[in-house]
Amino acid sequence: MKTITLGDLLVGMNSGENYASVTPLQAMEMDTGEKRLNELxxxxxxxxxxxxFKTLAITFSSMAVFTGTPLYGQSxxxxxxxxxxxxxxxxxxxxxxxxxxxxEICSSFPTTGSLYFWAAHLAGPVWGPFASWCCAWxxxxxxxxxxxxxxxxxxxxxxxxxxxxxxxxxxxxVFTRFExxxxxxxxxxxxxxxxxxxxxxxxxxxxxxxxxxxxxETKGADRTGPIAILSSIGIISVFGWAYNLALTFSIxxxxxxxxxxxxTAGALVPAQIIYDAFYGRYHNSTxxxxxxxxxxxxxxxxxxxxxxxxxxxxxALSRDEGVPFSPIWRRLHPKHKVxxxxxxxxxxxxxxxxxxxxxxNVIFNAIISISTIGWVGGYAVPIFARLVMAEEDFxxxxxxxxxxxxxxxxxxxLWICYTCSAFLLPTLYxxxxxxxxxxxxxxxxxxxxxxxxxxxxxxKWFKGPVRNIDKxxxxx
Numbered sequence: 362m363k364t365i366t367l368g369d370l371l372v373g374m375n376s377g378e379n380y381a382s383v384t385p386l387q388a389m390e391m392d393t394g395e396k397r398l399n400e401l402x403x404x405x406x407x408x409x410x411x412x413x414f415k416t417l418a419i420t421f422s423s424m425a426v427f428t429g430t431p432l433y434g435q436s437x438x439x440x441x442x443x444x445x446x447x448x449x450x451x452x453x454x455x456x457x458x459x460x461x462x463x464x465e466i467c468s469s470f471p472t473t474g475s476l477y478f479w480a481a482h483l484a485g486p487v488w489g490p491f492a493s494w495c496c497a498w499x500x501x502x503x504x505x506x507x508x509x510x511x512x513x514x515x516x517x518x519x520x521x522x523x524x525x526x527x528x529x530x531x532x533x534x535v536f537t538r539f540e541x542x543x544x545x546x547x548x549x550x551x552x553x554x555x556x557x558x559x560x561x562x563x564x565x566x567x568x569x570x571x572x573x574x575x576x577x578e579t580k581g582a583d584r585t586g587p588i589a590i591l592s593s594i595g596i597i598s599v600f601g602w603a604y605n606l607a608l609t610f611s612i613x614x615x616x617x618x619x620x621x622x623x624x625t626a627g628a629l630v631p632a633q634i635i636y637d638a639f640y641g642r643y644h645n646s647t648x649x650x651x652x653x654x655x656x657x658x659x660x661x662x663x664x665x666x667x668x669x670x671x672x673x674x675x676x677a678l679s680r681d682e683g684v685p686f687s688p689i690w691r692r693l694h695p696k697h698k699v700x701x702x703x704x705x706x707x708x709x710x711x712x713x714x715x716x717x718x719x720x721x722n723v724i725f726n727a728i729i730s731i732s733t734i735g736w737v738g739g740y741a742v743p744i745f746a747r748l749v750m751a752e753e754d755f756x757x758x759x760x761x762x763x764x765x766x767x768x769x770x771x772x773x774x775l776w777i778c779y780t781c782s783a784f785l786l787p788t789l790y791x792x793x794x795x796x797x798x799x800x801x802x803x804x805x806x807x808x809x810x811x812x813x814x815x816x817x818x819x820x821k822w823f824k825g826p827v828r829n830i831d832k833x834x835x836x837x
Contacts, residue, residue, distance in 0.1 A: 394471045394582030397758070401472060401482075407698050411579040413589060416572050420593040422666035423568035426601040427659035429561050432729070433608060434618065434630025435788070436561040440554040441540040442530075442609045448559035449605055453598040455776040456566045460594045462744050462773040463570060464587035465766065468758030471576035471583045473677040476739045481825035483746035485754070493825040494683070494815055496742035529610045545619070547790025556783050563780050564729060565601055567737050569593045571666060574673040587760040613637040631656070671707035676700035683823055730784040730800030731807075741777040744770050 395405050436445050472478045481493035543549040548557065572589035576582035579589075611634050612618065621627045624636050624646075632653055639648035678684050679691035694701045747755070748770035762769060785804075789796040815823075 392580055392582075393584070394576060394579065394586075397469075397471055397583050398577060401470065401478075405577070406693060407473065407577045407700075409578055409580060409582075411575060413579075413585045416575050416579045416585060416589045417592055419575060419666045419669060420569055420571040420589050421596055422659075422662050423571040423670060424565065424593055424597045426565050426597060426604050427656045428663050429565040430631045430656055431629065432561040432564060433605070436558045437609075437615075437630060438542050438619065439546055439548065439558040440551070441538045441558075442535050442612075443537050443539045444555050444558040445561065446535060446602070446605060446609060448555070449562040449598075449602050452559060452562035452566050453594075453602075455772065456594055456598070458769050459740055459744070459773040459776060460569055460590055461762070462747065462766070462770045463573070463740060464590045464760050465757070465762045466743055466747055467573045467576065467586040467590060468583050468760035469756055471573075471579075471586050471758070473574055473577040473673045476570060476573070476743055478677065479743035480746055483743050483750055483755070485746075485750070488746075490820070490823055490825045491815065492742055492746060494819060494823055495811070496739050530612050535606065535609045546788075553786075556786070557788060560783060560788075561605075562601075563783060564733055566594070566597065567733065567740075568667070568670075569597075570736075570740065571670045574670045574677075577673075583758045584760070587758075608634055611635075611638050613641060668704060668707050668711070671711070672700050672704040675703040675707055679703065681823075681825065726788065727799040727803060730798065731804055733784050734781045734800065734804055737777055738781050741774055741781075744777070745774050748774060 392409060395409060398405060433445075466479050466483070470479050470482060476496050478493070480496040481489040483489075484492035541548070541551065541554050546554070546557070548554050569590045572579075572586050572593065576586045579585050608631055613634070614637075617623055617637075618630045618633050619627045623633055625633045627633075632649070635652045636646055636649040639652075640646055675684065675690050679687040679689075684690060690703045690706055691700065692702050693699065748767060752766075785798070785801045787796070787798050
């Protein structure tokens with residue numbers, strides 16, 4: 362393996378590399394991320410103007426803690442506050458392994474296609490197309506089904522809610538209380554209850570790959586991308602734990618939260634906690650409405666960020682001719698250089714998938730599971746390929762794990778497998794049409810169709826990423 366010198370890092374290239382049509386003068390002036398993009402066979406088409414802060418803001422919004430708010434009450438019911446609070450820290454610990462593994466790969470392959478592009482290159486010429494195909498559609502399913510004001514709003518909720526609450530729970534309740542509710546959940550096994558309780562943390566602590574999807578629009582992406590991934594994990598880890606602590610400390614009466622006769626009909630526990638806090642102190646619900654508007658508003662901003670990521674995946678896959686009508690979806694806006702058609706396609710499909718939620722709550726749980734499994738499952742393919750590949754075949758970027766890559770990738774891969782498995786489990790017993798977890802069925806049907814498409818047709822023409830650096834510049 363070639364040694365990367367300090368000079369190589371400063372100009373973003375390794376000695377002896379082929380830079381296609383890039384002249385020496387252009388190489389000195391070109392952004393390091395763009396240089397690496399050219400080495401990988403792509404010309405710069407998207408507008409590269411995002412700073413580290415912009416990339417971090419979008420990535421952080423994609424991991425929005427508030428979007429997990431509807432799961433808080435159910436997680437609290439399974440095993441009590443202690444499991445929920447400490448479970449967040451456990452999930453955070455393992456999430457760092459996944460994030461670090463992905464940061465190294467992102468540093469080496471700063472492309473919008475990110476996960477599926479990584480899988481194609483890391484899996485090698487034999488398995489690359491198949492690995493890329495599987496990863497691309499897993500990620501697309503996860504992103505589209507999942508579809509910065511959050512920071513300010515979040516601080517308001519985290520700081521103000523415990524202060525407003527007239528009576529709060531003691532620390533012993535928050536950190537040590539473990540109680541199951543077998544009558545409500547049908548679950549009497551303690552390990553099973555803990556796994557279900559931690560699903561809230563599993564759901565909230567992913568989405569950091571958004572930074573990778575924006576690398577073709579980010580300055581110095583081979584450095585900025587990995588830093589944004591790790592920074593977003595760090596911020597969301599602290600902020601998310603603080604949000605859960607604020608809610609749990611502010612609980613007035615744990616049992617009243619699930620009473621069908623309370624102000625939220627026992628359906629949304631966080632809303633009831635916020636209502637009790639404000640009504641108990643001020644005898645009106647105005648403050649609670651404001652807080653809920655902040656939380657629900659974050660759903661909108663999270664949706665925008667996820668749509669941004671989804672559109673980049675659709676654009677990248679279309680650029681490599683991996684979806685039907687690719688020329689339409691890879692077309693860029695002539696002025697702003699963004700994949701407008703891919704944005705509209707992602708938003709339209711997400712809206713169609715979300716319509717059943719208006720009628721059936723069970724569909725909401727299924728979509729959450731499918732989103733998590735597809736999105737996080739997409740992480741597994743390139744990480745596993747990186748784990749088993751020969752080190753001499755990997756060209757590292759500025760962020761390089763060295764000998765630490767095998768243990769880190771192994772832990773990351775096993776954690777992803779556990780997370781995906783947990784979201785396939787039944788969440789309530791006894792199992793009926795209203796409590797059945799439809800995620801395994803929906804995911805199984807989707808994967809079956811994708812595999813059939815591959816076996817019957819796609820394997821004959823889809824070869825993974827397609828070089829366009831040698832094509833004549835111009836509009837697509």
